[in-house]
Amino acid sequence: MANSHFSKIDEYGFERPDDFDYETYEEFMSHYLVVLARRAKKWADLVGEGRSLKRNLTVKRYVRKGIPSEYRGKVWLTVSGAEKMKDDSGPNYYLQLLSGDIDQDIVDIVKTDLPRTYPDNIFFNAAADHQRQLCNILVAYAHDNKEVGYCQGLNYIAGLLLLVTKDEETTFWLLKVLVEKTLPKYYTRTMEGVITDIAVLEELVRLKIPDVHKHVQDVGLPWAVITTKWFICLFAEVLPIETVLRIWDCLFYEGSKIIFRVCLTLIKRNRSSLLESTDFATLAECFKNITKDSLVIQCHDFMESIFKTPGSLPATTISRLREQHSQQKETRKQTEVLR
Incomplete structure (x- = not known):
């Protein structure tokens, strides 16, 4: 820090963390x-x-x-x-x-x-x-x-x-x-939209990074614990500010599928360290640390990677998975009523 040309405070007024690189x-x-x-x-x-x-x-x-x-x-x-x-x-x-x-x-x-x-x-x-x-x-x-x-x-x-x-x-x-x-139904009392999209992300991880999905499932770490803040705050207070704003640039133009691209990129890039975390606490900590991946500081390179690393991700796929989750939820409700 002593030899840095950059202030402890960034241009948006945020204080850089003590471990800032x-x-x-x-x-x-x-x-x-x-x-x-x-x-x-x-x-x-x-x-x-x-x-x-x-x-x-x-x-x-x-x-x-x-x-x-x-x-x-x-x-x-x-x-x-x-x-x-x-x-x-x-x-x-x-x-x-x-x-x-x-x-x-x-x-x-x-x-x-x-x-x-x-x-x-x-x-x-x-x-x-x-x-x-x-x-x-x-x-x-x-x-x-x-x-x-x-x-x-x-x-x-x-x-x-x-x-x-x-x-x-x-x-x-x-x-x-x-x-x-x-982001319809994200900011409601039930957070229905967030809950649905966390389920969609889990399914996308199962399809695209199956070994990580199985590992998280075996350890018993709920995806909501890992990713709720990512969705609710749209990565604010999670990723470096300029990276967040580059994500928001695309979010305003392309919609919510950008959130899934960012999540999948973070997870896929850190696949090895996630698989090496063998218990609940260390895996949760690892998910917290992947948002400090060295690439996330380099926002230009990171944004290029979110359009390559996850592979194809059509909006129709996300819509289908959301509908699938809603149907499963409705089926569970009906089953509970019959009981």
Whole structure:
């Protein structure tokens, strides 16, 4: 650390952990800064001077190679469908939510969670304005979508969106498109969507990395213990921040299948160490450590690997597995009723 050119605090206000590998990071950044400069010029040509951005193969390729930080909010809003949601809702919808009748119970619950949101981030820790903005976003969303309301996990997603976009209203619409379109039923009291997708991941591991699936099953480690945080927080607080944002670039464009690609890549790359962990505690610790894989710091290389390492992963396969899980769940319910 003493000889590092990089601060203990990253550009988004997060404190780097004590075991952060500055040497690997500096080596990576010496190459990645050149990539960023090249990508920034290409994006400027694509979206500069008020040009409209439409979903096509060129934009998809650009997104996979990374969106420069200065364009992220705008691009996420457009490619995800959040901008259309905003336009369809009419002008000033967000402000109308905040100026309408507010349920004080929701405000109180949100305020209870605010100090727990990225407590090590300097912007949320020291700047009351960030907490106020985050409170507005979460309260507005709870009143907009009464079925979801406010549930834990949303604060982490909205908090990181706010750090990236630096804009309350943009964050609100991005949160809305994530919860209602990209990740349906993730952020509900039953977490039905998360439970389903953990089951889908387990089946994908069985199909693509069968020895790891059998080993985890033999040890008796539930997949929910391993991966719930990966799904709920979309890898925030799990992977390095720039890697998380590169994942989110693709998530907003390509949808939830990106989450499975990341999970499968982490597991497949660390197959040997997982198989060597022979008891519950060491296997659980190994799953925790694979998110510190040396490649995850090198976000550009990591993102290339998620489109190669897992192999083919059509959206139709994920849809089929989700439907299969739902049918199995319904069958179990009916069996329990008959008992």
